[in-house]
Amino acid sequence: MTEYSPVKEGKVREIYDVGDNLVIVATDRISCFDVILKNEITGKGKVLTQMSKFWFDYTKDIVPNHMISTDTGDMPEYFRNDDFKDRSMLVKKLTMLPIECIVRGYITGTAWAEYQKSGTVCKTKVAEGLVESQKFPEAIFTPSTKAEIGEHDENVSFEECIAYLEKRFPGKGEEYAAKIRDYSLAIYNKCADYAKNCGIIIADTKFEFGLDEEGNVVLGDEVLTPDSSRFWDKEKYEPGRSQLSFDKQFARDWLKANPDHSWCLPADITKITIDKYLQGYKMLTGKEI
DSSP: OOOOOOSEEOSSEEEEEOSSEEEEEEOSOOEETTEEOSSOOTTHHHHHHHHHHHHHHHHTTTSOBSEEEOOGGGSOGGGOSTTTTTTEEEEEOOEEOSEEEEEEEEOOHHHHHHHHHHSEETTEEOOTTOOTTOEEEEEEEOOEEOOOTTSOOOBOOHHHHHHHHHHHSTTTHHHHHHHHHHHHHHHHHHHHHHHHHTTEEEEEEEEEEEEOTTOOEEEESOOSOTTTEEEEEGGGOOTTSOOOBSSTHHHHHHHHHOTTOTTOOOHHHHHHHHHHHHHHHHHHHSOOO
Protein backbone atom coordinates (compact mmCIF):
# COMPACT_ATOMS: atom_id res chain seq x y z
CA MET A 1 0.00 0.00 0.00
CA THR A 2 1.35 3.40 -0.97
CA GLU A 3 1.70 5.79 1.96
CA TYR A 4 0.99 9.48 1.50
CA SER A 5 2.10 12.61 3.32
CA PRO A 6 0.40 16.00 3.04
CA VAL A 7 1.91 18.19 0.33
CA LYS A 8 0.32 21.21 2.01
CA GLU A 9 -1.13 21.88 5.43
CA GLY A 10 -3.49 24.80 5.96
CA LYS A 11 -5.04 26.09 9.15
CA VAL A 12 -7.59 23.29 9.11
CA ARG A 13 -7.05 21.14 6.01
CA GLU A 14 -4.35 18.76 4.83
CA ILE A 15 -3.87 18.22 1.10
CA TYR A 16 -2.53 15.00 -0.37
CA ASP A 17 -1.36 14.58 -3.97
CA VAL A 18 -2.67 11.26 -5.32
CA GLY A 19 -1.58 11.62 -8.94
CA ASP A 20 -4.19 13.12 -11.24
CA ASN A 21 -6.24 14.40 -8.28
CA LEU A 22 -5.95 15.57 -4.69
CA VAL A 23 -7.43 14.33 -1.44
CA ILE A 24 -8.38 17.14 0.94
CA VAL A 25 -8.79 16.10 4.57
CA ALA A 26 -10.59 18.38 7.03
CA THR A 27 -8.97 17.99 10.45
CA ASP A 28 -10.54 18.87 13.78
CA ARG A 29 -8.24 21.88 14.15
CA ILE A 30 -9.89 25.25 14.61
CA SER A 31 -8.45 28.66 13.80
CA CYS A 32 -9.67 31.96 15.17
CA PHE A 33 -8.30 35.36 14.18
CA ASP A 34 -5.95 33.53 11.76
CA VAL A 35 -4.35 31.56 14.63
CA ILE A 36 -4.59 27.76 14.98
CA LEU A 37 -5.78 26.99 18.50
CA LYS A 38 -3.93 24.46 20.63
CA ASN A 39 -6.87 22.13 21.10
CA GLU A 40 -9.16 20.46 18.56
CA ILE A 41 -12.94 20.32 18.16
CA THR A 42 -13.70 16.60 17.90
CA GLY A 43 -15.87 15.83 14.86
CA LYS A 44 -15.52 19.27 13.33
CA GLY A 45 -13.71 18.05 10.21
CA LYS A 46 -16.56 15.71 9.35
CA VAL A 47 -19.05 18.57 9.54
CA LEU A 48 -16.92 20.71 7.24
CA THR A 49 -16.54 18.00 4.60
CA GLN A 50 -20.15 16.85 4.62
CA MET A 51 -21.47 20.42 4.62
CA SER A 52 -19.26 21.30 1.65
CA LYS A 53 -20.48 18.20 -0.19
CA PHE A 54 -24.07 19.27 0.36
CA TRP A 55 -23.46 22.78 -1.01
CA PHE A 56 -21.26 21.63 -3.91
CA ASP A 57 -24.15 19.46 -5.07
CA TYR A 58 -26.66 22.27 -4.54
CA THR A 59 -24.71 24.91 -6.48
CA LYS A 60 -23.26 22.92 -9.40
CA ASP A 61 -25.86 24.46 -11.72
CA ILE A 62 -24.25 27.89 -11.10
CA VAL A 63 -20.56 27.03 -11.45
CA PRO A 64 -18.60 23.76 -11.76
CA ASN A 65 -16.73 22.67 -8.65
CA HIS A 66 -13.71 20.52 -7.87
CA MET A 67 -15.48 17.74 -5.95
CA ILE A 68 -15.23 14.21 -7.31
CA SER A 69 -16.20 12.08 -4.30
CA THR A 70 -16.35 11.96 -0.49
CA ASP A 71 -16.41 8.13 -0.50
CA THR A 72 -13.02 6.88 0.68
CA GLY A 73 -13.67 3.77 -1.44
CA ASP A 74 -12.98 6.00 -4.45
CA MET A 75 -9.62 7.05 -2.99
CA PRO A 76 -6.30 5.18 -2.74
CA GLU A 77 -6.24 2.36 -0.19
CA TYR A 78 -4.26 4.49 2.27
CA PHE A 79 -7.39 6.59 2.92
CA ARG A 80 -9.81 3.69 3.41
CA ASN A 81 -9.93 3.72 7.20
CA ASP A 82 -11.72 5.46 10.05
CA ASP A 83 -9.08 8.21 10.31
CA PHE A 84 -10.23 9.59 6.95
CA LYS A 85 -13.88 8.47 6.80
CA ASP A 86 -16.41 11.29 6.32
CA ARG A 87 -13.74 14.01 6.52
CA SER A 88 -11.99 13.45 3.17
CA MET A 89 -12.82 14.69 -0.32
CA LEU A 90 -11.30 13.57 -3.63
CA VAL A 91 -11.03 16.65 -5.84
CA LYS A 92 -9.70 17.85 -9.16
CA LYS A 93 -6.42 19.75 -9.21
CA LEU A 94 -6.86 23.47 -9.76
CA THR A 95 -4.63 26.50 -10.09
CA MET A 96 -6.10 28.52 -7.25
CA LEU A 97 -6.85 32.22 -7.66
CA PRO A 98 -5.16 34.21 -4.84
CA ILE A 99 -8.35 35.94 -3.67
CA GLU A 100 -10.76 35.27 -0.81
CA CYS A 101 -14.21 35.91 -2.26
CA ILE A 102 -16.19 37.29 0.67
CA VAL A 103 -19.91 37.98 0.36
CA ARG A 104 -21.71 39.93 3.05
CA GLY A 105 -25.47 39.92 3.34
CA TYR A 106 -25.55 41.53 6.78
CA ILE A 107 -23.26 43.98 8.55
CA THR A 108 -21.37 42.29 11.37
CA GLY A 109 -17.90 41.45 12.66
CA THR A 110 -15.01 43.43 11.21
CA ALA A 111 -17.36 45.02 8.68
CA TRP A 112 -19.44 46.51 11.49
CA ALA A 113 -16.33 47.73 13.29
CA GLU A 114 -15.06 49.48 10.16
CA TYR A 115 -18.48 50.95 9.38
CA GLN A 116 -18.70 52.54 12.81
CA LYS A 117 -15.39 54.31 12.21
CA SER A 118 -15.62 55.32 8.56
CA GLY A 119 -19.04 54.52 7.12
CA THR A 120 -17.40 52.02 4.77
CA VAL A 121 -17.25 48.23 4.55
CA CYS A 122 -13.97 46.89 3.19
CA LYS A 123 -13.18 50.24 1.60
CA THR A 124 -16.65 50.45 -0.03
CA LYS A 125 -19.12 53.18 0.87
CA VAL A 126 -22.46 51.73 2.00
CA ALA A 127 -25.79 53.16 3.16
CA GLU A 128 -25.86 55.47 6.16
CA GLY A 129 -27.72 54.70 9.38
CA LEU A 130 -27.16 50.95 9.49
CA VAL A 131 -27.26 49.17 12.85
CA GLU A 132 -25.30 46.09 13.87
CA SER A 133 -26.46 42.89 12.12
CA GLN A 134 -28.75 44.78 9.75
CA LYS A 135 -29.36 43.27 6.31
CA PHE A 136 -27.80 45.11 3.38
CA PRO A 137 -30.27 46.10 0.63
CA GLU A 138 -28.28 43.70 -1.56
CA ALA A 139 -25.43 41.33 -0.73
CA ILE A 140 -22.03 42.89 -1.39
CA PHE A 141 -18.78 41.37 -2.66
CA THR A 142 -15.76 42.34 -0.54
CA PRO A 143 -12.66 40.46 -1.72
CA SER A 144 -9.44 40.07 0.22
CA THR A 145 -5.98 38.69 -0.40
CA LYS A 146 -5.20 35.19 0.91
CA ALA A 147 -2.75 35.34 3.78
CA GLU A 148 -0.19 32.75 4.78
CA ILE A 149 -0.63 31.01 8.14
CA GLY A 150 0.04 33.45 10.95
CA GLU A 151 -0.65 36.47 8.77
CA HIS A 152 -3.85 38.41 8.19
CA ASP A 153 -5.90 38.69 5.02
CA GLU A 154 -6.00 42.18 3.53
CA ASN A 155 -9.26 43.65 2.27
CA VAL A 156 -9.04 45.04 -1.26
CA SER A 157 -11.40 47.01 -3.47
CA PHE A 158 -12.76 45.42 -6.64
CA GLU A 159 -10.33 47.51 -8.69
CA GLU A 160 -7.46 46.31 -6.49
CA CYS A 161 -8.74 42.75 -6.92
CA ILE A 162 -8.50 43.15 -10.70
CA ALA A 163 -4.95 44.50 -10.44
CA TYR A 164 -3.95 41.74 -8.02
CA LEU A 165 -5.17 39.03 -10.40
CA GLU A 166 -3.68 40.80 -13.42
CA LYS A 167 -0.19 40.49 -11.92
CA ARG A 168 -0.59 36.72 -11.64
CA PHE A 169 -2.60 36.19 -14.84
CA PRO A 170 -1.69 38.90 -17.37
CA GLY A 171 -4.57 39.86 -19.62
CA LYS A 172 -7.11 37.97 -17.47
CA GLY A 173 -7.41 40.07 -14.32
CA GLU A 174 -10.63 41.85 -15.21
CA GLU A 175 -12.27 38.70 -16.61
CA TYR A 176 -11.44 36.53 -13.60
CA ALA A 177 -12.41 39.24 -11.09
CA ALA A 178 -15.81 39.70 -12.74
CA LYS A 179 -16.44 35.95 -12.85
CA ILE A 180 -15.58 35.26 -9.23
CA ARG A 181 -17.65 38.25 -8.11
CA ASP A 182 -20.68 37.16 -10.11
CA TYR A 183 -20.38 33.51 -9.14
CA SER A 184 -19.92 34.41 -5.46
CA LEU A 185 -23.02 36.58 -5.35
CA ALA A 186 -25.11 34.03 -7.27
CA ILE A 187 -24.07 31.18 -4.97
CA TYR A 188 -24.66 33.24 -1.85
CA ASN A 189 -28.10 34.45 -2.93
CA LYS A 190 -29.32 30.96 -3.86
CA CYS A 191 -28.00 29.34 -0.71
CA ALA A 192 -29.10 32.16 1.62
CA ASP A 193 -32.67 31.79 0.33
CA TYR A 194 -32.53 28.03 0.92
CA ALA A 195 -31.04 28.40 4.39
CA LYS A 196 -33.65 30.92 5.47
CA ASN A 197 -36.32 28.31 4.83
CA CYS A 198 -34.38 26.02 7.18
CA GLY A 199 -34.31 28.59 9.97
CA ILE A 200 -30.78 29.88 9.36
CA ILE A 201 -29.60 33.29 8.18
CA ILE A 202 -26.28 33.20 6.32
CA ALA A 203 -24.88 36.55 7.35
CA ASP A 204 -21.66 36.31 5.37
CA THR A 205 -19.34 33.72 3.85
CA LYS A 206 -16.24 33.24 1.75
CA PHE A 207 -15.51 31.26 -1.40
CA GLU A 208 -12.35 30.30 -3.25
CA PHE A 209 -11.99 29.61 -6.96
CA GLY A 210 -9.38 28.10 -9.19
CA LEU A 211 -8.73 27.29 -12.85
CA ASP A 212 -8.96 23.82 -14.35
CA GLU A 213 -6.74 22.57 -17.15
CA GLU A 214 -8.94 24.26 -19.76
CA GLY A 215 -8.78 27.61 -17.97
CA ASN A 216 -12.35 27.49 -16.68
CA VAL A 217 -13.14 29.13 -13.34
CA VAL A 218 -14.09 26.39 -10.86
CA LEU A 219 -15.36 26.57 -7.27
CA GLY A 220 -12.93 24.91 -4.84
CA ASP A 221 -11.87 24.66 -1.20
CA GLU A 222 -14.92 24.58 1.13
CA VAL A 223 -18.42 25.98 0.68
CA LEU A 224 -20.70 27.59 3.27
CA THR A 225 -19.35 25.75 6.31
CA PRO A 226 -19.49 26.98 9.91
CA ASP A 227 -15.77 27.78 9.53
CA SER A 228 -16.19 29.97 6.46
CA SER A 229 -19.59 31.52 7.24
CA ARG A 230 -21.71 33.12 9.91
CA PHE A 231 -24.92 31.15 10.47
CA TRP A 232 -27.51 32.93 12.60
CA ASP A 233 -30.68 31.62 14.22
CA LYS A 234 -33.48 33.11 12.12
CA GLU A 235 -36.06 32.81 14.88
CA LYS A 236 -33.94 34.84 17.32
CA TYR A 237 -32.57 37.35 14.83
CA GLU A 238 -32.90 40.98 15.91
CA PRO A 239 -31.01 43.87 14.28
CA GLY A 240 -29.08 46.16 16.59
CA ARG A 241 -27.06 43.54 18.46
CA SER A 242 -24.85 40.49 17.97
CA GLN A 243 -26.69 37.29 17.06
CA LEU A 244 -26.95 33.70 18.26
CA SER A 245 -25.03 31.58 15.78
CA PHE A 246 -24.26 28.04 14.63
CA ASP A 247 -20.62 28.63 13.75
CA LYS A 248 -17.23 29.36 15.32
CA GLN A 249 -18.26 32.86 16.39
CA PHE A 250 -19.01 31.37 19.80
CA ALA A 251 -15.35 30.34 20.13
CA ARG A 252 -14.18 33.74 18.87
CA ASP A 253 -16.37 35.52 21.42
CA TRP A 254 -14.99 33.39 24.26
CA LEU A 255 -11.43 34.20 23.23
CA LYS A 256 -12.17 37.93 23.12
CA ALA A 257 -13.82 37.78 26.55
CA ASN A 258 -10.88 35.83 28.04
CA PRO A 259 -7.65 37.56 26.96
CA ASP A 260 -5.48 35.18 29.02
CA HIS A 261 -6.67 32.23 26.89
CA SER A 262 -3.20 31.29 25.50
CA TRP A 263 -5.04 30.21 22.34
CA CYS A 264 -6.69 27.27 24.07
CA LEU A 265 -10.40 26.61 24.65
CA PRO A 266 -11.70 24.88 27.80
CA ALA A 267 -13.55 21.57 27.40
CA ASP A 268 -17.02 23.03 27.92
CA ILE A 269 -16.45 25.63 25.20
CA THR A 270 -15.24 23.01 22.71
CA LYS A 271 -18.34 20.91 23.48
CA ILE A 272 -20.70 23.83 22.88
CA THR A 273 -18.82 24.72 19.68
CA ILE A 274 -19.20 21.27 18.08
CA ASP A 275 -22.82 21.09 19.21
CA LYS A 276 -23.47 24.34 17.35
CA TYR A 277 -21.77 22.96 14.21
CA LEU A 278 -23.85 19.77 14.36
CA GLN A 279 -27.09 21.65 14.97
CA GLY A 280 -26.49 23.91 11.97
CA TYR A 281 -25.66 20.91 9.78
CA LYS A 282 -28.85 19.11 10.75
CA MET A 283 -31.02 22.19 10.18
CA LEU A 284 -29.56 22.75 6.70
CA THR A 285 -29.35 19.17 5.47
CA GLY A 286 -31.97 17.33 7.52
CA LYS A 287 -29.29 14.76 8.36
CA GLU A 288 -27.07 13.85 11.29
CA ILE A 289 -23.39 12.89 11.19
